Amino acid sequence: MTKVLTDARSIRIKGRSFLAVVLSPDLPFDDWLARLDDLAARSAGFFLGRPVVLDVTDLPIDRAQLKELLGEFSQRNVSIMGIEGARPSILGQGMPPALKGGRPVSDEAVAKEPVIELQNSSADSKPAAIESRQPLQSIIIREPVRSGQSVIFPEGDVTVIGSVASGAEIIAGGSVHIYGTLRGRAMAGSIGNASARIFCRKMEAELLAIDGVYKMAEDMAPSLRGKPVQLWLEGDTIMAETLI
């Protein structure tokens, strides 16, 4: 039997890229969730409307535990778009889909919207660290970044000649340079680069991150406030010092 297609229009399938935040909880979850709450409380709205991927690679948990964890997220209005690194046996009905092969981005555009590629790859192996690594790029923004705006540049460094307002954010694959006051959020090395740094002429930031390690305003030595500061990563700790 042949099925006759009566409608000649084809279905359009398009690709879309998003920069997702990856959360990698560790055990015990209670402690980890307390730290998450702390972060969320102090960075108002950080997770709101943001695509979040849950990475459970190497976590010795069963389906019930995963389900409970997902419940904790939905209570916090954090919507998980997919789960990475889960054994098929712990996934169940009504859970977000399993994701494979997420990888760092090399999207051309400077997107105003968060961007990451969720690429379809059949191989189970993690994609080999991008083979022909492209030279780091950089962009320069010559005006203040206003509250509510985000600059997302996974390809390399972001330099702002002007201030970054409270409620604005800079997300760079490389380093972040602010020739002005940093009042908002800055994330350097956001797709995995521990040698990225953050520099600013005047430090008043709400949140700082390098290679996924966060630091909130209150965690910073009061002596850094209002000063020219650079931040870098040593192991899992963000270090900071004033620039002369």
Place this chain on the structure above:
Amino acid sequence: MGKVIVVTSGKGGVGKTTSSAALGAALAHKGDRVVIVDFDVGLRNLDLVMGAERRVVYDLVNVIQGEAKLSQALIRDKRLETLFLLPASQTRDKDALTPSGVETVITELKRVFDWVICDSPAGIERGATLAMRHADIAVVVTNPEVSSVRDSDRIIGLLDAKTVKAEQGERIEKHLLLTRYDSNRAERGDMLKVDDVLEILSIPLIGIIPESMDVLRASNIGAPVTLADARSAPAMAYFDAARRLAGEVLPITIPGEKRGIFGKIFGRKAA
């Protein structure tokens, strides 16, 4: 061709309507033809501040929907020949304002008036973006406190992205009007300093309006403060701001301080 000014803020209750009326009356006072358009559909109060509430027959929405001619909806001020008001609708909902309708009305007003002042509603939604859409100049009304400054910053970002000028790659002229400035509170240090606000927003300042009972008194008698008592401190500050809007360069003084901050303001690069 007239200039279109949007008076906007993000945050509510900071003094947009008070400022629209006061600046409009100050510009009309020197003979310019001025219309003030109330974009606050559903919550209009410009008519009250201007003392014209009993004379509203048709409104902006009626004009946009073709139920009245523009000339029928315009209300001439009883005190100033060259000052007009185009009221908002109190009953319709906000969706009654359409982008093409607003464009038609503004285009027509620009032909007749020297200044078209758009009194924006609070927020960053449709009403506010429509009010700023066709502006040549923005007056960003800010109170010296953190939440107002942050909202103004947000609005400045929208002015640089969502206006016709911005979309054509041009720059919209932006001015900061600092209102409800209380010199006693400033002295005690429980208000943001003028310098700090300027540093955060980095747009040029066109005036500092003191917190004053004269503003309340004026709105109680239904007159813009610049007409109710032209010698009062807020009125004089608004008159100066209006002259700066029209291109004059005048020194600005912080209420309660003798020292002018002229040099600082004009030395600052506008963003």
